[in-house]
Amino acid sequence: MARYRGRHAAAKFSEFSGARLRRSVSTAAVAAAAMAALTASQAPGLDVVQPGGDDDDRQSEAPDSNGPGDDSYHTELPPLESPAPDGDPERAEGDASGVPATVLAAYKKAEKSLAGSDAGCSLPWELLAAIGKVESGQARGGAVDKAGTTLKPILGPVLNGAGFARITDTDSGVYDGDATFDRAVGPMQFIPSTWARWGADGNGDGRRDPNNIFDAALAAGEYLCAGERNLSVKADLDRAILSYNHSQDYLRTVLSWLEFYRKGVHEVPDGDGPLPDTDGPGGNSRPGGEPSKNPGTPSKKPGGDKPGGDGGGDKPKDPGGEDPGGDNPGGEDPGGDPGGEDPGGEDPDEPSPAVPNALKHVGDRQQTAIEGTRFAKPFKVRATASGGKPVDDVRVEYAIVGATEATFSGGAKKATVRTDGDGVATAPTLRAGGKTGEFKVRATVVGRSLNAEFTATVKAKPQADTVARTDDKVLTAVAGGAFADAVEVKASYKGQVSADTPMTATMVTETGTPVENGPFFKDADGKPVRALKGLKTNDKGVLRLPEIFAGAKEGTYHLRIATGDGSAHLMVQLNVTKG
Template sequence: MSSAYFGSRLRKGAVNTTVAALAVAALAASQAPDVTADSAGRQTTTDAPAADPATGDGATGNSPYYTDLPPLNSPNPAPSASTGTTPAGTGSAEAGIPATVLDAYKKAEAKLAQSKPGCNLPWQLLAAIGKVESGQARGGRVSADGTTFAPILGPVLNGVGFANISDTDNGAYDGDSTYDRAVGPMQFIPSTWEWAGRDGNADGRKDPNNIYDAALAAGHYLCRYSWDMSTSSGLRSAILSYNNSTDYYNTVISWLEYYRKGSHEIPDGTGSVPSNRSDDDGGTTPRTPATPAAPHKPGTPGKPNKPNKPGTPAEPSTPPVTPKPPATPTDTVHHLEDAGTATLTAMAGDAFTTRIGTRTETAAGKAVAKVRVRFTITGDTDATFAGGESVATVVTDSKGVASAPALKAGEKTGTFTVRATVVGRTVTALTYRATVTERAADTLTRAATTDLTCEAGGEFAEEIELKATYRGAAADKVAATATLITSADEPTTNDKGPYFKDADGNPVRTWTLTTDADGLLKLPKLYADDTAGTYLLRITTAGGATLTLDLTVTAPEPTTPTPDPGESQDPSPTPSPEPSAS
């Protein structure tokens, strides 16, 4: 992304893009809350705000674009409720989108719906941008796999009428090792494609001249800051991040609304290419050659004149000097300085509270504004910037400071680095060290207050549940260990008393587990061997939270012998009767 300026001349394309702000007027009312329509049904939009400073000046380096507007009449027939597109071969010619190009837009929409559902990216937005950037890949002149038959290149960004972007890819994408040029059907500049590029057709390559790759990359680029495309503010921010121009925004919105009303598939290579652009001379569209003049009829030769006397030969004229482009702010940068960045540490899964700040300075230490600084995450880490990217380009503010987007820690712990470099100029990089620590808890509590008792040889009726917190908030995904220990002073693993059972039913007295999303720990069932007594269960977590619980195993109750029902209940003999006196 870069700072671009096209000069103050009034151009043919500029007139068309000015009309775009009024032409949105002829479209049907938008669902966006800050779009209004007049009595004639014409739409107007509020002036688009300046782009987010973290986005720079766009994916295209603010390269020129097509300014043709859609017809004032709606596509006919209207789209069906099931497909959202009109039948092939019907409707306005401008509503037709080449088959492979249309397929790329729809597949990009489907992939973004899975990876970034909150973005709500419509494929019609990709179609609108593709229309103004390259005329739908020059009318769909692509191969079966979506690669353009010839590279689509914007003008040389050498500062003469356009942005001044020195080469960043050694000509790998644009064939120019001196200056950059926008590349492909979605017109990415090489420095942006370096991190935004995607493999949309699963061929193992990220090719800016492939419509599947370029469409998916454009979708991720638009969604990288979690803007919601279903809202007017999110949609406006995303479009302006692609090309920071209100005229560009109005033109894209015009085509977006037009395609939303209906579109249809046409064969590849049969689409029309727009004719008006925001610059004078062609970059992706060749100029139409002028009609040659009619040959002049020769006249009757006259009498030759007498040759003049040779004079002193004239001195050769001095060849014209090609004006050197004026120095850009980037050209004056001598070195990078840290702008007060504090220690970069975060727990796994959390956002870093500190943001990286880098200042661009001249050799004399003077701050330089409007310079693109690229921040790149390196090392064995899954940490990203906000939006899920590992690279971000930011334009320095009036104080020469570029503030990187917020860092978000992944699940990998350890140290990684963030490198700050100047786009378009070779200066020593500035390196920042960041650390991701494991998820932790500082407190463990048990909600229940009942005693944990069990008879020897039995099982504990209650399964123990605990709550882990960190600084008062639920501590999720925190590793914990439960151990039956011999004593509080010597927490070695006990070899008798209560125990857990492993998958094979064998007794174990150490158990590892992890808190759930609410910070809860639920221990497995506890059993008791035949040894009565009081035992200790200690639970510890990463971060130092500890809780020790008492477990009581009681001896079995003594049993009373039961008499044998076959024996007599009265063991004394029955006395014999007394003999008679007589």
């Protein structure tokens, strides 16, 4: 139930009059319309575009700015532990961690789609599951058809001003069936005007339907990713959830389910998912009055009786993390896009924020990764003001500098993040790409000449991480003779065969030093050689060495077999006995 919040809450106010609304010229009527959106708390964002009406009518219909909040989401919390920590499906039956099959597939598909797009922001599917749980009880326990469309409409309260904001109809009743007032729609609870902007086609059928879990999950993911957020960063994650419903209780509830789902989820048949006990759009009964097979967990309302507090929660923030504040919830430019430079403008009633004067490295300044993999840790910097005091909510741009194929999540070369309460700005996940070598990652405070650089190195993929014999025979030969059994080894990398891998074989001491006596191979002229190069594994990763001759002196010798780059090796013992 992403609500009518933040920048998206005001994204279409500019369309009321065809001109941008500025704080300096905002009127009481506009402020009332803004607060109507901010207190509605029923769907992601608000694009209040009412076809066929005029501006004055819409503004006059807005409720008083002190209107009540909305507790129309499911407030029960997950159990402290899953009943089936070992994943036993029989023990898991009835467990709150059960997510209906089609609903679960939609969340995972949305995560995958966003991970490979420009909107990629490290969105975990578990976050969609947490919001879906709180908003609609996972589409009313998975009451969807094979295409993912709800069997029965899932509708929020009528937004007629009676306990909720007054939002007159924006879709002619197409989505919510109400041609007088709007209602939030579908498993992720979008209001129609917001769906008009954020609606997505998640299942590729050419339609955008808020009642379809694939479409709604993708749209919700794109909404949560707005404003260049990196959801692997705690501050951005919190901002994203608060943009859906700016209530600290809502934030705690969603985070609780997010953590619960991260510990393990099991798939249940559509229609058999646990239902909420609390009031909300998901209801506590199935279509047609069928009782729930798994009634879910007891209701636990965090932080009191009303999730939104006694005034609808704290002052909302937009998806970019700025505080709308003041008379105009859209800030300086309510018609801008979610990635704009200044979504909130400045509020003359608020104290000036601290200004950073230093940007310092946090953690490792240098990291190395193998080509085609991700760097193990994100780079971090801390913005501080005078006296070393951390400064939060500072925009920091990370840029990849140098000849490299490395990118941040989503394939971008630049990414802007914000500092958290400790002044720390965490870069998105860095992917190494296929080009080896060294490059820089530069962090810069947006609008200031403060920066810090990190060094990143991409190394070639190891030729193998394991070299092992294909048998365990003891290798013994009589002095002056030859070993009866051939030496055969197999090279692999992360369990997969390393085909066509360059190899070497060298006679050495027990400590690995090459020797000039003991067992040997023969070259093309029949002369003894104790080191072979230019060997390669076959298409199955196997290398069979040429015949080995014992030499004239008995003793214990060693043969070192290694990959050409030295990434993996094996020591083989050779025993020579007296003839």
